[in-house]
Amino acid sequence: EAQVTQNPRYLITVTGKKLTVTCSQNMNHEYMSWYRQDPGLGLRQIYYSMNVEVTDKGDVPEGYKVSRKEKRNFPLILESPSPNQTSLYFCASSRGQGRSYEQYFGPGTRLTVT
């Protein structure tokens, strides 16, 4: 089954404790992206990747890191999480970089930072 998977689905952590949210897609997609979803704000892009070893900042990159060492994986790293990073996070992938391609989303990771 073609899908985007994320782990963990739920995470409660404390301020400053480094964490990684994994994302993997099995569709051989070039483009991958991370979003955060907050009430009343919709989805905002954190980072994106156009291919292996090619990543760039989205609209809200502060406090986050990413890497793309393999085509299928695109982990999101929070080096020192803070309470304002409490949010619902989605990973997405797309077959191509062009504007016309739709994105496929993972199930989401709900992160709470206390």
Next chain:
Amino acid sequence: AQSVAQPEDQVNVAEGNPLTVKCTYSVSGNPYLFWYVQYPNRGLQFLLKYITGDNLVKGSYGFEAEFNKSQTSFHLKKPSALVSDSALYFCAVSLNTGFQKLVFGTGTRLLVSP
């Protein structure tokens, strides 16, 4: 600024009645427009998109959307609502940046009552 607006936080409709979820956009150049749906505890799913051509676009689950250039709108419609259509709906525009960049609206919750 290039943006998408969903003026209604919530839309209520009775099962069997037609539904409309509104979206307006503000972009430079030709808009590439998308609708996504988010069911509880799930990631976003692609419904339909407008790239060019016929102003009436048909998508998944019986949904359709009408592109209106003069009113800069892309409203989502369905002739007969189902209780199972209850979900959070996002309109998005893909910007003309040379790579894929989606800007989402804030979402509209659709509640279909039996």
